[in-house]
Amino acid sequence: MTEQAIIAGCLHNDAAAQRELFNFYSPKMLSVCYRFAQNREDAEDMLQEGFIKVFTQIHTFQNKGSFEGWIRRIMVHTSINFLKKYKKFTESLDLTSAENLEVKEESIASIMQSKQVVECIRLLPIGYKTVLNLFAIEGYSHREISILLDIEESTSRSQYTRAKNMLSNILIKKRIIEAPKEKFELLSVIQK
Numbered sequence: 001m002t003e004q005a006i007i008a009g010c011l012h013n014d015a016a017a018q019r020e021l022f023n024f025y026s027p028k029m030l031s032v033c034y035r036f037a038q039n040r041e042d043a044e045d046m047l048q049e050g051f052i053k054v055f056t057q058i059h060t061f062q063n064k065g066s067f068e069g070w071i072r073r074i075m076v077h078t079s080i081n082f083l084k085k086y087k088k089f090t091e092s093l094d095l096t097s098a099e100n101l102e103v104k105e106e107s108i109a110s111i112m113q114s115k116q117v118v119e120c121i122r123l124l125p126i127g128y129k130t131v132l133n134l135f136a137i138e139g140y141s142h143r144e145i146s147i148l149l150d151i152e153e154s155t156s157r158s159q160y161t162r163a164k165n166m167l168s169n170i171l172i173k174k175r176i177i178e179a180p181k182e183k184f185e186l187l188s189v190i191q192k
Contacts, residue, residue, distance in 0.1 A: 003067055010058045022051055025068065029075045035121065035133050036079035050078035076138055080148055083130065120170045128163035135160050 001009075001020050009017020030047050037043035053074050061070050121129055130149065134140040135156070142160070146153040171177045 007058065007061065007067065010055060013055075018055055021054070025071055026051070028068070029071060032072060032075045033079050035118065035137070036076075036083065036130060038126070042082070046075070046079045046082045049082065050075040053078060072138075076134070077148075080130070080134075083126065084150075116174070116176050117167075117171065120167060120174060120176065123170055124163055124166055127159050128166060131156050131159040132163040132167070 001017070006017050006021050006024075010021055026047060029050060030043060033046035033050065034040065034043040037046060050071075054071055057074070061067060121132065124132065131145060134145045134148070135142065140148065142153050142156040145151070145156040149156070151159075168177070172179050
């Protein structure tokens, strides 16, 4: 079944088309949800809520941009709303463990494919992890993040900086990367 046929079937509430859509996109979207979640159970709940929204809002997809990108945005927003709903985003942050290491902006997004790095990101406090995911991976601006999370734009920037620093420290501690002498680019170290 083609993507257009699946979309058409979902528009008519065809269970086979909905199952096809879910089976095709759920592995990718589960990994999106998992990056925001505290555990796999939360990620699966986010995924389920997200697909309910996909099926009920599929009529709003206007064939502008990719369908996968449209679904991904729904999953990101669903994950954020899940965190807000269960007050998981407002958990306190450990500011003392973030040290000053410089990391290039573009290097963070490039290394997210590494399973080890993704697991290290999951060790970050929820606020740091959420902002890092939204900015570095999903491509949201700090202004958009501030609106989405109901925080100040400066808070988004500082949490992102602290998240990068804390992630660098975790990667060094787990010996995934070596401690830098000056500046370093995470991508070049991960690809070794």
